[in-house]
Amino acid sequence: MKLFLASNSPRRKEILKSLNLEFSVSVSDFDESSIIEENPIKRCVLIAKGKAEAVSLKLKNNGTDAFIIAADTLIYKNNGSCGKTVFGKPKSLIEAEAMLTSYSGKFHNVITAVYCIDSLCGKEYKRVNISKVFFKKLEPEEITSYLKTNEWRDAAGGYKIQGAASLFIKKIEGSYSGVMGLPICDLYEIFKKAGISVL
Numbered sequence: 001m002k003l004f005l006a007s008n009s010p011r012r013k014e015i016l017k018s019l020n021l022e023f024s025v026s027v028s029d030f031d032e033s034s035i036i037e038e039n040p041i042k043r044c045v046l047i048a049k050g051k052a053e054a055v056s057l058k059l060k061n062n063g064t065d066a067f068i069i070a071a072d073t074l075i076y077k078n079n080g081s082c083g084k085t086v087f088g089k090p091k092s093l094i095e096a097e098a099m100l101t102s103y104s105g106k107f108h109n110v111i112t113a114v115y116c117i118d119s120l121c122g123k124e125y126k127r128v129n130i131s132k133v134f135f136k137k138l139e140p141e142e143i144t145s146y147l148k149t150n151e152w153r154d155a156a157g158g159y160k161i162q163g164a165a166s167l168f169i170k171k172i173e174g175s176y177s178g179v180m181g182l183p184i185c186d187l188y189e190i191f192k193k194a195g196i197s198v199l
Contacts, residue, residue, distance in 0.1 A: 001120060003196075006055040006070035011162065015182045016069075019198060028070065030054040032088075040076040040086045041111055041128055047072040048115035049126070056117045065120045067196065073112045073181045075157035077102065087157045093147055096158035100146065103157075103168075105137035110157070112178045116190050125193060127186035131174025133161070138168060156181070 003023035005016060016023050028051035035050065037043040052070035059066045075087040087108075090096035102108075109130055116125040151165060152158040159165035161172075161179045175183040191198050 001118070001196075002064065002066050004055060004059065004066045004068045006051045006068050009181055011160070011180045012071060012182045015177055015180060015184060019184070021198070023069075026055045026059060026068075028052075028054040029058075032072075038086075040074050040084060040109075041113075041130070043086070044072050044074045044111045044113040045115065045126060045128060048113040049124075052115045052117045052124075056119050060119055067194065068117045068119065069182075069187070070115045070117075071112055071182050073110065073156040073179075075099075075108050075110050077106070077108045089154055089156055090152055090158045093152070096152035097143060097147060099158035100138065100143045100152075103133075103135040103138070104143075105135065107132050107134045108157070109133075110174070110179045112175075112181060112183055112186075114183065114186050114190065116194070118194055123194070125190040127183070127190055129175050129178035129183035129186050131172060131176075131178050133169060133179060134171040134173075135168050136170050142168070 004026045005023050006028045008027045030050040032047050035043055035046045037046055048070045052068050055068050076084045087099050110133055112129045114127045149164050151160045151163045177184040
């Protein structure tokens, strides 16, 4: 059975390649804005599921037996009695700047939901990984300089942990690959349940 990654994310492709897995990419056309769930964990799972189902349907129509791997990453901050602020991909430089400013000297949570579908038997698998990322206190000029790198574009929460943003990160509690967008340990557990050999 062929593995398909339902994403064009360079980070997710890099993670799968690091496991020496052969896979193809089939980009999902799922409309993430169709999910209106406010709970960040449920929202993340529903988006990952939507991506997996969209690719599964596309491949089924082509008569391809596949194991589809989809993921979604969101960032959220607890605001005490005010609830949670959820960050997806910033739509503008101003939005990215506001996100980075809000992380300064604080921690935020990074959720990555992994949703897989075995198109041959119809089985579905899901795992959710939550990590805490602690940022140092950021000077306004550091934020400005980071934004000029353009790393914030197409990145959940407005930064990429494996790039220049690593200069700002004091500590991570959880999964580094999960913060990148595809938690290896969780994916491995799914592979074991699905009978896919990695080691």
